[in-house]
Amino acid sequence: MASNPADPIAAAPLISMRGVTKTYGSGATLFQALKGVDLDIAGGDFVAVMGPSGSGKSTTMNILGCLDVPSAGSFLFRGHHVEAIDRDQRALLRRRYLGFVFQGFNLLSRTSALENVELPLLYRGDEKKARREIAMAALEKVGLDRWWDHTPAELSGGQQQRVAIARAIVTQPDVLLADEPTGNLDSERSIEIMELLTDLNRGSNITVLMVTHEPDMAAFARTVVHFKDGLVERIEAQHPPGVVPEMH
Numbered sequence: 001m002a003s004n005p006a007d008p009i010a011a012a013p014l015i016s017m018r019g020v021t022k023t024y025g026s027g028a029t030l031f032q033a034l035k036g037v038d039l040d041i042a043g044g045d046f047v048a049v050m051g052p053s054g055s056g057k058s059t060t061m062n063i064l065g066c067l068d069v070p071s072a073g074s075f076l077f078r079g080h081h082v083e084a085i086d087r088d089q090r091a092l093l094r095r096r097y098l099g100f101v102f103q104g105f106n107l108l109s110r111t112s113a114l115e116n117v118e119l120p121l122l123y124r125g126d127e128k129k130a131r132r133e134i135a136m137a138a139l140e141k142v143g144l145d146r147w148w149d150h151t152p153a154e155l156s157g158g159q160q161q162r163v164a165i166a167r168a169i170v171t172q173p174d175v176l177l178a179d180e181p182t183g184n185l186d187s188e189r190s191i192e193i194m195e196l197l198t199d200l201n202r203g204s205n206i207t208v209l210m211v212t213h214e215p216d217m218a219a220f221a222r223t224v225v226h227f228k229d230g231l232v233e234r235i236e237a238q239h240p241p242g243v244v245p246e247m248h
Contacts, residue, residue, distance in 0.1 A: 012079060014043035014174070014207055015064060020073035022059050033059040035230035036073070041223075043174070046201045046208045048218035051227030058179075060227065061211055065098060065177045066090040095124060099168030099176045099206075103183035105160045107152045107167075113139060114148040117167045124171065138166040142196060158189035165196060169206065176200065178210040182217050194220040 022034040034056045041047055051057045062068040063075060066082060069090075075082045077097070082090065107116050117135040126134070139145045142162040152160050161181060168176055178197065182190035198220055201208045210221065218224050224236040 013040040014078065015039070015041040016074075016076040017060075017063075017070075018074045020060075020063065020070045020075060022056075022063065022068070023071045033230055034063075034070070037230075037232055039225065039232055041207065041209065043207055044201070044205050045223055046198065046221045047210065047223045047225060048221035049209065049211045049225050049227065050213070050215075050218055051233070055227040056230040057211055057225075057227040061177060061179065061209065064175075064209060065100065066094045095120070095171065097174045099171065099173035101161070101164050101168050101176065101178040101181045103180035105152070105157075105164045105184070107160055107163060109152050112149050112151060113144060113155065113163045113166075116152075116163055117170050119167060120171050135166070135170055138170040139163070141169065141200075142166045156189070157185050158192055161185065161189075161193050162196065165193075165200070169200060169204070172204075173206065175207045175209060178208065180211055180213070182212070182214065190214075190217060 017037050017039040020034055020037040020039075021032065024031045024033060037056065037060060039060070049057045049061060059068070063070055070083050073083070077093065082093065085093070108119075114132070114135050117138050118131045121131040121134055136145060136148060139148055142165050144159060144162050144166065147155065147159065152163070155163065161184075165176075165181075176197070181197070182193050185193060194217055197208055197210070200206050208221075210217075212218050219238070222238055224238060226233045226236070
């Protein structure tokens with residue numbers, strides 16, 4: 001049966017990895033972090049990446065975030081071979097298409113929430129007025145527009161992570177990569193952040209790739225990729241698109 005190009009299931013994946021390996025060191029110190037990873041990620045999916053320490057999940061996320069390159073194999077983004085481009089081109093790809101959220105928030109401590117969110121736009125060369133308007137819109141999207149002039153020290157951990165998410169989405173990326181985004185938060189704040197990521201995934205059609213050790217947080221994803229010993233061990237499809245799990 002011929003596939004319908006308008007059908008998102010039949011469409012080419014946003015991200016595709018084939019036979020990706022990553023080796024560090026040489027000789028007696030050689031370590032193979034990835035041993036031939038095959039992985040497809042559809043545009044608009046919410047993917048949780050799980051696995052024990054040393055399983056290869058963080059190395060894979062670094063490659064997906066264009067922070068590292070494979071030793072061998074192919075990595076395609078929107079059908080283009082990322083493993084074949086140079087460092088400057090990867091940096092441009094990061095700025096235009098990717099947003100990053102980290103466990104430690106990584107906010108500048110002496111600047112306001114608005115100024116923190118503006119940073120990617122400043123690096124992009126946007127004019128001040130445009131930066132302010134776009135950054136305020138991003139803060140509004142995460143429910144913090146009334147806190148725009150507060151520094152990180154004046155915000156709770158959950159609010160700081162919301163600022164970090166606003167900074168990550170201010171450039172309207174295709175993909176949001178989140179590394180243990182709830183790792184420094186209590187259970188209530190963690191659920192708030194996961195609900196926010198779910199809303200962004202559904203409402204803005206941002207593809208979310210999240211590393212987590214917590215099954216409760218992975219339950220929000222539609223796809224869970226399990227890594228073990230440098231390989232994808234299994235992939236689980238969870239609840240249907242648009243369905244958010246109930247947390248008890």
